[in-house]
Amino acid sequence: MLRLADEERLKRSPLHRAIGEPAMALLLANASVQALPAGARLFEQGEEVRFLHLVLSGRVSLLAKALGEPDTVIEVFAEGELLVAPAAILSLPYLVSAEVTTAARVLFIPVEDFRSTLERDPALARAMAELLARHWRVLVRQIKDLKLRSSAQRLAAYLLAIAELRGGGASVSLPEPRRVIAARLGMTPESLSRAFARLKRLGVSGKGRRLQLESVEQLRSFSAYDDQR
Amino acid sequence: MLRLADEERLKRSPLHRAIGEPAMALLLANASVQALPAGARLFEQGEEVRFLHLVLSGRVSLLAKALGEPDTVIEVFAEGELLVAPAAILSLPYLVSAEVTTAARVLFIPVEDFRSTLERDPALARAMAELLARHWRVLVRQIKDLKLRSSAQRLAAYLLAIAELRGGGASVSLPEPRRVIAARLGMTPESLSRAFARLKRLGVSGKGRRLQLESVEQLRSFSAYDDQR
DNA sequence: CGGCTTATTGACATACGTCAACTATTGTGG
DNA sequence: CCACAATAGTTGACGTATGTCAATAAGCCG
Numbered sequence: 001m002l003r004l005a006d007e008e009r010l011k012r013s014p015l016h017r018a019i020g021e022p023a024m025a026l027l028l029a030n031a032s033v034q035a036l037p038a039g040a041r042l043f044e045q046g047e048e049v050r051f052l053h054l055v056l057s058g059r060v061s062l063l064a065k066a067l068g069e070p071d072t073v074i075e076v077f078a079e080g081e082l083l084v085a086p087a088a089i090l091s092l093p094y095l096v097s098a099e100v101t102t103a104a105r106v107l108f109i110p111v112e113d114f115r116s117t118l119e120r121d122p123a124l125a126r127a128m129a130e131l132l133a134r135h136w137r138v139l140v141r142q143i144k145d146l147k148l149r150s151s152a153q154r155l156a157a158y159l160l161a162i163a164e165l166r167g168g169g170a171s172v173s174l175p176e177p178r179r180v181i182a183a184r185l186g187m188t189p190e191s192l193s194r195a196f197a198r199l200k201r202l203g204v205s206g207k208g209r210r211l212q213l214e215s216v217e218q219l220r221s222f223s224a225y226d227d228q229r
Numbered sequence: 230m231l232r233l234a235d236e237e238r239l240k241r242s243p244l245h246r247a248i249g250e251p252a253m254a255l256l257l258a259n260a261s262v263q264a265l266p267a268g269a270r271l272f273e274q275g276e277e278v279r280f281l282h283l284v285l286s287g288r289v290s291l292l293a294k295a296l297g298e299p300d301t302v303i304e305v306f307a308e309g310e311l312l313v314a315p316a317a318i319l320s321l322p323y324l325v326s327a328e329v330t331t332a333a334r335v336l337f338i339p340v341e342d343f344r345s346t347l348e349r350d351p352a353l354a355r356a357m358a359e360l361l362a363r364h365w366r367v368l369v370r371q372i373k374d375l376k377l378r379s380s381a382q383r384l385a386a387y388l389l390a391i392a393e394l395r396g397g398g399a400s401v402s403l404p405e406p407r408r409v410i411a412a413r414l415g416m417t418p419e420s421l422s423r424a425f426a427r428l429k430r431l432g433v434s435g436k437g438r439r440l441q442l443e444s445v446e447q448l449r450s451f452s453a454y455d456d457q458r
Numbered sequence: 459c460g461g462c463t464t465a466t467t468g469a470c471a472t473a474c475g476t477c478a479a480c481t482a483t484t485g486t487g488g
Numbered sequence: 489c490c491a492c493a494a495t496a497g498t499t500g501a502c503g504t505a506t507g508t509c510a511a512t513a514a515g516c517c518g
Contacts, residue, residue: 064373072376074369086362095369118358122351129347129354132361133315139368140303140324144293146375147301147415151474178497186376191474193498208483380506407465420506422466437515 006033006105009056013080018127026117027052031109042083042098042106049094051108053083058104061180062096073183075138076101076176085128088114101176149224151187152195156223158185159204163213169203170213235262235334238285242309247356255346256281260338271312271327271335278323280337282312287333290409292326302412304367305330305405314357317343330405378453380416381424385452387414388433392442398432399442 002010010016016024033056036042042053045065053060055077062074062084074096077083087094088111100106118124145154158181163170174181182192196204202222203214213219231239239245245253262285265271271282274294282289284306291303291313303325306312316323317340329335347353374383387410392399403410411421425433431451432443442448 064369064377072373074372086365089358089362090366092366095366095373118355122354125351125354125358126347128358129318129361132358132365133318135365136315136361136368137319137321137324139365139372140293142372143303143368143375144301144324146372148293188475189497190476190499194474197498417507418465419467419508423506426466 002028002031002033006056006107009079009105010054010107013054014131015054015080015082015127018130019121019123023117023121023124026121027109027113030113031107033105033107035103035105036100037103038100040100040104042100043094045095045097046093049084049087049091049111052085052088052111052114053098054107054109055079055081055083056105056107058100058106059102059175060104060106061099061101061176061184063099064096071097071183072186073180075142076180076184078175082131085132089118089128091115101180146186151185151191152198153223154185154187155192155195156199156202156204156219159199159211159213160216160219160223163216165216168215168217170216172211172213174209174211231257231260231262235285235336238308238334239283239336242283243360244283244309244311244356247359248350248352252346252350252353255350256338256342259342260336262334262336264334265329265332267329267332269329271329272323274324274326275322278313278316278320278340281314281317281340281343282327283336283338284308284310284312285334285336287329287335288331288404289333289335290328290330290405290413292328293324294326300326300412301415302409304371305409305413307404311360314361318347318357320344330409375415380414380420381427382452383414383416384421384424385428385431385433385448388428388440388442389445389448389452392445394445397444397446399445401440401442403438403440 010024036058042060043049043051045063057079059076059078060083061076063071064074065071083098084094084096086092118128145157149157159172160170162175163172176184178192179189182189185192187195199219202218204211204219205214206212239253265287271289272278274292286308288305288307289312290305292300293303294300312327313323313325315321347357374386378386388401389399391404392401405413407421408418411418414421416424428448431447433440433448434443435441
């Protein structure tokens with residue numbers, strides 16, 4: 001069930017670090033791991049929560065849909081991250097759906113175990129408060145983005161956020177297909193293409209997933225980027 | 230310092246209910262209350278956190294500014310609510326500023342007292358996890374709004390959210406000047422005016438702060454509104 | 459009752475979405 | 489390994505929602 005590699009990854013997760021061995025054991029008592037292909041759905045908006053999910057590997061997107069069809073991406077979670085704890089904490093139905101973007105291994109913790117551990121173990125409660133606090137900031141940043149920046153500025157900020165700096169430039173490897181990035185940034189794939197075209201003039205080059213940023217400085221001032229984590 | 234009316238309000242706040250008398254006493258040890266006029270600033274984006282703020286009365290807006298000037302409103306807090314706990318929990322600078330919208334009385338809790346109580350009192354940690362979980366959902370809903378709905382739909386959803394239902398209709402009393410509502414909904418005051426004009430055809434009437442909604446049903450379907458709390 | 463702020467309306471600009479055609483990339487089976 | 493289909497991304501033409509700027513009207517307060 002829990003492979004060795006999974007154990008390793010679990011040990012490195014922020015949750016495990018924060019709450020330690022004994023509390024983790026409680027959470028794992030009835031937990032299981034599933035290997036899921038890209039496209040698999042973990043849960044749907046409106047459903048009752050049955051498991052708390054922890055991403056062991058791969059990537060999982062949170063999707064929101066309006067009554068019409070086109071889903072948008074709220075956030076993408078990677079290795080070590082916990083999915084949609086709020087619904088689990090509040091015993092409320094999911095506000096969003098979750099879809100595997102890159103084939104993933106996911107830990108399923110029964111929500112009753114999570115809730116009872118949350119009652120009993122103060123470290124878990126503190127860890128959740130901290131995790132949610134971090135997430136609050138991620139979401140607020142996204143709202144600021146959507147309200148205050150143009151699509152090209154959002155793209156620039158996104159590239160800066162995932163870039164590996166070196167010297168005055170940086171290189172970026174896009175972690176998702178462009179279509180997903182477009183949704184995450186609140187635009188259509190077409191607009192994303194055009195945003196990339198606009199950024200060419202600001203020193204963004206390369207094709208496929210690998211890109212080079214010629215001048216981080218220039219991008220930063222274009223995006224009105226504030227590095228605050 | 231703490232007036233009787235303040236005590237009353239404090240007792241009714243979700244925080245007090247959740248953590249009880251003794252933990253609350255710890256938080257209050259060095260706390261003070263300030264009466265603030267509309268327009269007063271509680272803190273600025275980028276500043277270090279020195280106090281945790283609890284709104285006793287009045288309304289306080291969270292503002293975000295880009296490098297250019299025009300601020301946008303992330304959220305408005307009313308009586309009994311806690312302001313920007315994430316920065317306090319994480320010991321990170323504020324991501325947003327706070328401005329009093331309607332003259333307010335605000336409790337200032339020194340952040341050291343908050344942090345030490347958070348360490349020691351599991352009930353506070355759990356209360357914070359729950360509070361942040363609720364807030365997470367508020368923010369996600371706003372992101373869904375911004376990405377998936379038109380300005381008129383956002384306004385319709387907003388009106389439904391604050392409406393007092395009666396029969397098939399409802400009445401609404403706008404809690405903020407229209408300029409603030411516009412910013413909260415991610416549009417200009419001009420666009421808000423036009424959104425109201427569009428909703429007239431859907432049975433939204435009245436002027437000034439008091440409005441009537443003729444058919445909640447009609448608005449709901451127009452806004453593609455999902456009531457999920 | 460002025461005078462100041464706040465909201466509305468109109469004319470216009472623009473960013474972004476939509477639709478469609480085209481191109482590139484990826485995967486698959488012969 | 490190539491050929492081809494399927495999918496993903498780009499580009500162009502065009503429409504529309506929303507922003508901008510300016511003028512007017514409406515509320516609000518001393």
